[in-house]
Amino acid sequence: MPRQTWRMWALALAGAALTAGAAACGGSAAPAHSGPVTVTFWTWVPHLGKEVALFEKTHPGIKVNVVDPGQGAVAYQKLQTAIKAGKGAPDAAQIEYQMLPTFEVTHGLVNLAKYGAGKLRSAFVPSAWDQVVSQGGIWGIPQDTGPMGVLYRKDIFQRYKLSVPTTWAQFAADAAKLHRANPGITMTDLAPNDPGQLNGLFWQAGSRPFRMQGGTSIAVSVNDPGATRAAAYWQKLDQQGQISTDPDFTPQWYSSMAKGRYATWITAAWGPLFLSGAAKSSAGEWRAAPLPQWTAGQDVSADWGGSTTAVTTQSKHPQQAAEFAMWLNSNPQAVRMLAAPPLFLFPSLKSALGTASFHNSAPSFYGGQHVNALFSQIAQTVPAGFEWSPFQAYVYSQYTSTIGKAMTGKGSWVGALAAAQQSITGYAKSQGLTVTGG
């Protein structure tokens, strides 16, 4: 009798395991020949319900299943693992600009030129489009972008009689003046954990660290004159204690932003809205301005952040997935919804940047300044021709461990940049790439 009970239990357990297994496998049903096709879309942008409903209404043959895989690095780890495993990847995925070549080089992405993406070229801001095109293919459709500008505390600038800097030389003079007047406030905070910000500053200074050549060869010049110039500039400010080097998006950083410990935040087009939510208590004190320039009279910015929608090679319905990717980011109605509350994605679509409702928003957090209009202008000044490496996650981790360390330790940023160049070159070689230049 006891044995029989045992057997019964074992059977029950085995049965349960089998059903669980079957349930787990149930998701990958064979594609139906008739009826609507379901496209799975991985994105960490929340509240896409309205956009998807509109798409499904206008495209009766396609259903979209939105899945949130987590943000940024977390999502990439999952996507990379799925691509490596050969199954489990979604049809379409949100991928930031800097990560596109990483997925493209491992043949994880579909060339959207096949599905007519080429005709969208002139609809997008050139710097955004430029970043989705490489090796003769179109690897994603631009969604939002992050042209960089400066948010500054008007009250602090007034109290310490600082002028809003239009050149980096003026910015440094302001920083020194502020430091003399009140060492408790720094001119800005550069985040040692956020290579995207640093990369943007290098980009603006003319750095072009990577150039792929023919798919198997890459020129690496992380410490090119542009990057070195910017690094030397910031190194000086850092060593004189005129800037902070606190990690961003941490409790300390939030509290410093709200309490006015930093006079400026060098950020991107997504920054104004983010800050108005994160530092509510400082409402009304902030204003926006373009990035200071290396040469007076110039008008050069750079990008920090922004995403694309890409289609994976594992998709069984690449055409439908491509259709969705193109529609979501180029249909005027869809883009208007993405740019409106609650999402406020800063569009890369020219027509959306030009709409009156977008331009005329005058948030009280910025004292009624037309912040969107300003960043729309800045978006036109981002120089095209910036290439990302096909191993950008490694590059960014190297930035953090070399320059990031120099930042907090008030060491040599220029030296750290050279060390990063060396390790990145070594890594590129270990990946079987031919490394030229440098």
Add this chain to the structure above:
Amino acid sequence: MNILTMTRQAATARSRAPLRRDGGRSHPRRAARRAKAAPYLFLAPFLCVFAAFIVAPLGYALYLSLLRTELIGGQVFVGIANYTQAIRDSAFYAGLGRVALFFVIQVPAMLVLAIVFALILDSGTLRLRRLFRLGFFVPYAVPSVVGALIWGYLYGRQFGPIDQLTSALGLHQPDLLSSGIMLPSLANVVTWEYTGYNMIIIFAALQAVPAELRDAAAVDGAGPVRFALRVKVPLVRPAIVLTTIFSIIGSLQLFTEPQIMFSIAPSVIGNNYTPNLYAYNLSFTNQQYEYSAAISFLLGAVIFAGSYLFMWRVNRRARSAS
């Protein structure tokens, strides 16, 4: 099902045997065969899970560690090249040095605390003994991720309570998350988490110390402190050895706490603060799964060697003592 019910069942089976009608000669042999198979039957669930989730992944990782994937060219067999690279990797040794230092400082402090707490609880002189026992143990019940997050908040400058307290007193808090103080800060978190756990193991062993010994020691004129140090501690030596082994493994595998601290002190932690963190970042940031596997095996070898060396010394001392 525990041992008790097993023996009870076996006993029932034995007592029933003579009553059975088919009690031929073959029967006792069959019973014996069944009895021989029984342990394996009971072990089977464990062995299956062990094989599927420990042995197979280990085997696969070992296989992986002999390969290398390149962005261009794909996966190739490279023999022991990953290992020869690993034993010359200064990033690996930097992490290893850090956890070794951590082990030397943190583990003795934690174990001494655990022994003292266990002895105090066992001495019977404490009121609210259960409350204290629970109190010491509670940090272990807190998930280590949560523990590390809370400590990160406590340590933080400009927002943490330690900072608020020190600035209220007109003092300046040292940056507990700076590169010089990070290791002690982490040691504090780990000590907080695991002292109670180790204490419980030692305390359980102390419960087995026969009560007569206390009387014997009292007759010989030993006070409670002397009795604790000269009689109790030597008697629970196996438990202390066990907790030390756990601590060797735990220290060398330090991961969660530095991983959590990374978000508030990224440039201090970096990507190779501990060997485990290094292996993790190699896999998931650098996509160097194979090299990461080699680093992991190397770390496993160091842990094995460390534990073995420790056991060997313990055994030698035990032998020379007897």
